[in-house]
Amino acid sequence: MSSFFIFLTPFIANAFDTKGLQPLSPYGVFSTFSAESLGQNKFGIGIGFEKSGEPNIYRTIFQLSYGLHEKLEFNATIPYVKDSDIDLDGFEDMSFGFKHRLIDEGKYKPAIAYILSVSVPSGKEEFSTDGSIGIGLLITKKVGPFKGHINTLYSNPGRSDLQDEYKLSVGAELAVTRSSEIIAEIVGRKNYFKSKIDLLEWRLGYRIATTENIYTSIGAGFDIKNRTPDYRFMFSISIILPKEKRIIQKIYE
Numbered sequence: 001m002s003s004f005f006i007f008l009t010p011f012i013a014n015a016f017d018t019k020g021l022q023p024l025s026p027y028g029v030f031s032t033f034s035a036e037s038l039g040q041n042k043f044g045i046g047i048g049f050e051k052s053g054e055p056n057i058y059r060t061i062f063q064l065s066y067g068l069h070e071k072l073e074f075n076a077t078i079p080y081v082k083d084s085d086i087d088l089d090g091f092e093d094m095s096f097g098f099k100h101r102l103i104d105e106g107k108y109k110p111a112i113a114y115i116l117s118v119s120v121p122s123g124k125e126e127f128s129t130d131g132s133i134g135i136g137l138l139i140t141k142k143v144g145p146f147k148g149h150i151n152t153l154y155s156n157p158g159r160s161d162l163q164d165e166y167k168l169s170v171g172a173e174l175a176v177t178r179s180s181e182i183i184a185e186i187v188g189r190k191n192y193f194k195s196k197i198d199l200l201e202w203r204l205g206y207r208i209a210t211t212e213n214i215y216t217s218i219g220a221g222f223d224i225k226n227r228t229p230d231y232r233f234m235f236s237i238s239i240i241l242p243k244e245k246r247i248i249q250k251i252y253e
Contacts, residue, residue, distance in 0.1 A: 017057065017199070017229060018129065018165075018191065019079040020155065021095040021117045022048075024065040025215045025238045027073075029171030030185045030203050032149045035101055035111035035140035038067035038240065046238030052221075052229035056084040063238070071101040071113075081127060090124025093131060099138070110141035121158060129192055130158035132165075145175040155192075162192040179209040183219065200224040205234065213243040 023033040024044045038044055044065035051058055064076040075097045082089035097117035105111035117134040134155035141148055149171040156164050167189040174182045183206065189199040205219020214237065221232040 017052065017055070018127075019059065019061065019077065019081075019092055019095075020119065020132075021075060021097045021115075021134070022061060022063060022077045024063050024075065025207060025217050025236055026181075026209075027065070029149060029173060029183045030205070030217075030219060030221075030234065031187060032151050032169040032171030032185050033099065033113075033115060033136070033138045034147075034149050034171075035105075035113035035138045037071065037073035037099055037101060037113070038065055040067050040070050042067040042240060042242070044238060044240045046236055048234065048236035050232055050234050052232035054230040055228060057229070058082045058084070061236070068098075071104075073099045075099060086126075088124070088126055090127055091122065092127045093119040093121055093123040093129060095119045097134075105141065110139050113138040113140075115153075117155070119155075128159075129162055132157045134165075147173040147175075157192050159192075163190075163195060165192050166190045173207075181207045183207050183217065185221075186224075198227060200227045201229075201232075203232075203234070213240045214238070215240075 022031055024046050027034045027036055027038065046063040048061040050061065060080045062078040066074045068074055077095045079092040081092055095117060097115050099113055099115045101111060101113040103109065103112040115136040115138060119129065119132040121128050121131040132155045134153060136151055136153035139150040151169045153167040154164065169185060169187040171185040176182055185203040187199060187201050188197055190196060191198045201221045201223055203219055203221035205217055207215060207217040210216050217236045219234045223230050
């Protein structure tokens with residue numbers, strides 16, 4: 001098995017796109033986290049599907065989130081991937097993280113949070129980094145119907161033959177109706193397998209609150225400058241519990 005893994009390493013290094021910890025909608029844009037978070041004792045679950053081309057990867061993403069405090073949130077991401085190019089499928093490492101908002105958004109100042117993450121070596125050997133630890137800075141600011149996010153993330157893998165990963169992403173949300181938004185993101189990343197930028201991609205999509213607490217997102221990503229993958233299609237559904245109670249004011253004449 002070890003010799004098989006060594007044989008596959010060049011293919012994985014050139015093709016594989018590790019997912020890591022992901023934000024649960026609507027508290028982020030695709031892979032860009034918002035500094036906002038679930039309220040205390042709120043629980044979120046989500047499932048996402050992704051298809052990328054060149055390399056040809058199918059991925060299913062399971063997500064959990066829980067609001068420990070108004071400013072502190074726990075997140076978990078479990079990706080399952082099938083790489084058609086090398087005929088492999090299996091789970092990636094499970095990722096867990098805590099997002100803590102340090103500064104609330106004000107009239108002129110943005111909301112600022114940090115995130116601490118860890119991946120446990122639980123995935124298929126060919127897809128695993130033997131675990132990792134990471135840290136990131138998250139910034140969010142809303143101006144009218146527009147909301148912007150900036151993330152800088154760093155991760156150190158458990159495998160000694162891999163390199164540190166760096167990621168910079170900028171996400172945006174534009175409210176078009178009371179329950180729907182256009183969402184966009186630009187992502188640049190140097191992954192564990194290369195010493196140069198391997199991903200430079202822009203993504204565009206649409207998110208709608210299909211009910212008061214269920215969010216559906218659909219989008220597509222496209223390579224900017226000869227990176228991988230060439231394109232990807234994304235779809236996700238998330239639910240936040242308990243559902244917000246509407247306050248109805250009765251007017252008596």
